[in-house]
Amino acid sequence: MDKERSVDDLLRKVRKIEIKTKALSHQIFAGEYHSAFKGRGMAFSEVREYQFGDDVRNMDWNVTARLRSPYVKVFEEERELTVVLLIDISRSGLFGTSGMSKRDLIAEIAAVLSFSAIINNDKVGALFFSDRVEKFIPPKKGRSHLLHIIREIIEFRPQYDGTDISEALRYLTNAIKKRCTAFLLSDMLDVREDGTPRYEDALKVAVNRHDLSVIEVYDPRERSIPDVGLVHVKDSETMRSAWVDTSDRKMRAAYAEWFRTVADSATRLFMKYKVDNVSIATDQDYVKGLMAFFQNR
DSSP states (O other): HHHHHHHHHHHHHHHHHHHHHHHHHHIIHHHHHHHHTTTTTTEEEEEEEEOOOOOGGGGGGHHHHTSSSEEEEEEEEEEEEEEEEEEEEEEGGOOOSSOOOOHHHHHHHHHHHHHHHHHOOOEEEEEEESSSSEEEEEOOOOOOOOOOHHHHHHHOSSSSOOOOHHHHHHHHHHHHHHHHHHEEEEEEEEEEESSOBHHHHHHHHHHHHSSSEEEEOOOOOHHHHOOOSSSEEOOOTTTTTEEETTOHHHHHHHHHHHHEEEEEHHHHHHHTTEEEEEETTTTSSSHHHHHHHHHOO
């Protein structure tokens, strides 16, 4: 009986998120998604001899050296995209103080992106990760495949607690050989003690292979602690706990400064490697955030 109830609850959740995000994709996002991503992917077609007027940046120097005659690479615009969602399912995603957890927000945004891709006849795949890759669903087309991804987003329970973005990016690079459009959906809390990202090397490789965008989600209470006296806090990933005196003004200022360092470090990294990104809070309207993100590409 409990199993039947849990299945019914899951189906209701899937149906609810399908109705909401499908409508948004049809009414709002489909055109923006198409404008932002269609035509950006270029697939290698062939190598031919250089002709007057060819772009020298497309020279194939290996073939040119071997045949001792100038050759260029020819590319053609991809008519359909392969979209891969890298979905952070670490335990920190369960945090939420505004009626929606970070995991819930990621689920809705992932569903919107998926429906937008399906409307444009693109393939969609999903990679679920914690501090390792927990599951990979290869890209395919079709509504049933899309609903399978949404069910996994809602239902999947990770075996591990931590976050390792590098592991997810390396898996993407190895699993998808052809250039794809990838969205990394995460709270991006994979940093060293000084607040700097641990995933720079993997990001550098991934952005050279794929069109990667980052959608960061966060809860406002993560970035500023209210003055509520002595509280007991626990890290949901490491399970370390401590008593914290939130009435200590210096402590609150140091905590807020550390999060500013985390945000600034990530921003500099994305600028360095030209990674499109947007940051969306659990208490914000993610529709506006996604619209601005699409329009800025």
